Amino acid sequence: MTELPFRLKTLEPLPGALDIIRYLGKLEEPVADIDTLCDELGLSDRGFSKAIRRLVTKGYVQMVGDQVYRLTDQGRTAADELAEYDANAPEEAETEDLRVERKLIVAIPEKPVAKQPSNVFIGFDAADANAELDDDAQMVLRVSAIHGQIDGDEMLDLGNDPAYNTFTLIPDAYTKLRLRVEAYQLNPNDDGIETCGGLYVDIDVSNTGESGDYKAYSTNVNLLRV
Template sequence: MQQLPPELTRIPLTALDVLRFLGRSQTDGVDKDTLAQGTGLSDIGVGKAIRGLVTKGYLNMDNYVYFLTEKGRQAINDVLAYDAAHQQGGSQERQHHGLQADLVAVAPQSLGTRKPGRIQIGLDKLSGVQEAVQLLLRFSSIGGSLNRGDATLTIEPGRVPAPISVDVTPDGSYNAVRVRVEGLQMLDMDEVHPAGGIFFDIPVSQASTNVQAWCGTLHLQP
């Protein structure tokens, strides 16, 4: 079975997400905001990923713009080859990476101006959970307001937490509302681990009863 080179197993999992994004987009010379938007990582998470990639020589930085090195291009090939080999073996891949969960958001296909719409946010496909994990979900938006800024979930073995409801109201400043959901794992000694996240845009026109869904992967520490 295809395995990652040893050095790639010693960088943050979020760094692998950055390499995947750069491989999919086939772009070079990107800034931190572009990487955050492309990967769905939080500001803390993408910063940690960038530091790991620069330190290990996968990226070079010039005036806060990041460029792939030859080593970085080879790493992308290694990661994509690993992913392709594990497409039919997701359970083994999840076990290799530790605890994972899918972060899922379901929202209306469109919103009415200054009319609230409800977003359901929850977890799915939990893998490797052996004991309770505390997860803080942090919500933010551009072009609208949310009725809550965060929520705490307790992930327990064999149980999927109930989804969280968040109401979003467009303020009329844009033709879409961008919503970001960040997952922060609460560890001992008040330490916080950025686990990943998602962001999505909901068009503002007429309120729709149809829904759409977005999904991202959270990487949790055991």
């Protein structure tokens, strides 16, 4: 059975993207304007805008006039691959879950001092070779503390290299605090937000002295491949 190439699978969650390639690929001259594409494929202006923007960015189509689009050579190849796949695919083909694992890391002093600010580093390890992203993922790190004060939500643009944000933690006058980190990802396909995972850690708090060396905690979270 013919399998859809992975680079085209990444377009499946974006409504209309593959259908635009299919439609243009069936034309003798693979060119059409926005009104024709929307009418023929039943796409809204908003849906078409999202799909065509991704296709242009990925090099499958190009604008050749005022709201007129043409398949590129890469787009023609993709149209041929889609035609072969459609001819051989079962009626109810299962789609692959286009998610990849990434390690979320929290580095915090072993024993922060009450009422004293400490830096906390929260981010992600480098991507494994089989889990690389094509584009940067827009992440939201939601951080909260019980018996402590810390910054709230922060955005992080995540590529394939390690990336982190620095947060300021001020423990309250308790012997322990709980730090919770939740990772979310903005979905580029539908403007929604995806829950990726998170962790919490319980930390001893000192009343005096130094905060000590840093200790790292980690967990795997699931990102939408973009």
